Amino acid sequence: MQVTALDADLIVCISAFWQTTCTAVRAGEEGFVIDSPVLPHELDALPHVLGQAGFPVSGLLATHGDWDHLLGRFAFPDASLGCGESTAVRLRAEPGEAQRELRDFDDEHYVKRPVPLSLGAVQSLPVPGRLALGDGQRELELHPAVGHTPDGAAYLIPWLGVLVCGDYLSPVEIPWLSPGGSVEAYLLTLERLRALVERVDTVVPGHGGPIPRDEALRILEEDVSYLRALAHRGAEAPLPDGRRSRSQRQIHDQNVAAVTS
Ligand SMILES: [Zn+2]
Incomplete structure (x- = not known):
């Protein structure tokens, strides 16, 4: 790490x-941890x-409901997990899904965890909101x-000039349409993020980074x-420079x- x-x-x-990022921010006597690292x-x-x-x-806090961003309670078992309302809805609609995907990952990579993942009572936060x-x-x-998945929130930290945006704007991963994601929603999110990126000096994407504005x-x-290009040309769409490895082609x-489909 x-x-x-x-x-x-x-x-x-x-x-x-996966270069999954975890961002800790502090103000006075309070602090939040956004997303999580992956390995025990x-x-x-x-x-x-x-x-x-x-x-x-x-x-x-979590940017979205994909399991690799939800592991913070392994590190802080007494802390409560908050997320945007769309993510809270997704987690409620898919009980045990993050745990199942984590188990699959752990089985595949021979990873052992001391206890099962417990998300606790997830706190739903209004988006947009403060x-x-x-x-x-x-x-x-x-x-x-949203657009990568059907849920998600970006966290802007205005006094530090930092945007923690979840699985968008990654220098290591192309846009990924997971189940429930869509090109249209993804493009709208990118336009919204453009205005936010212009307000900050640094962006922390969900994978890779931090990167300058x-x-x-x-x-x-x-x-x-x-x-x-993906919407118009499908498989023929060229991948961005520097993000054309086998995993990105998959x-x-x-x-x-x-x-x-
Ligand atoms: Zn991710």
Whole structure:
């Protein structure tokens, strides 16, 4: 796990697996952890990393309901998990789904976990909306971010100039239409994110990153081009430069199936 302090009040941890990001933000005596690393030893290390840096953990947040972003309670079992209302609806509609997918992943990679994943009572947050921290001195902004999946929220941290956007604008992964995602919703989200990216210096995508604003805007244009080509040309759509590996071509095949089904 790679640990980067972007600011005295913001730490980004990048998992060795899928480069899944976990962002800790602090204001005064309060702090939140957005998303999670994937591997057990990374989740074990997280409380020590944040403790040593003096980061309080008042609660956990998730950008969306895919299992690899929901593992924070392995690190902080007493903390409650909050997410945008669309994600809360998805988690309620698919009880046990994240646990099943985690088990499949663990079986495939011979990963052992000390206990099963428990999400606890998930707290639904209004999107768009605001979440106060630091005795109300600071506010996280929640913005809708759907299209990769049917659910999701991006977290804007205005006082630090950082956007934590979930599985969009990734330097390592092409746009991925998971079940319930769509090209139309994804493109609308990218337009919404464009306005948010212009308000910040740094973007922390769900996989890879953190990246400076200009790189995020460049990726955004590449992703718009890819998705438009996918809608019109299906399998013939060219993949963005630097994201053409075998794994990215497999995601592309899934996207083609999603737009032609
Ligand atoms: Zn993801």
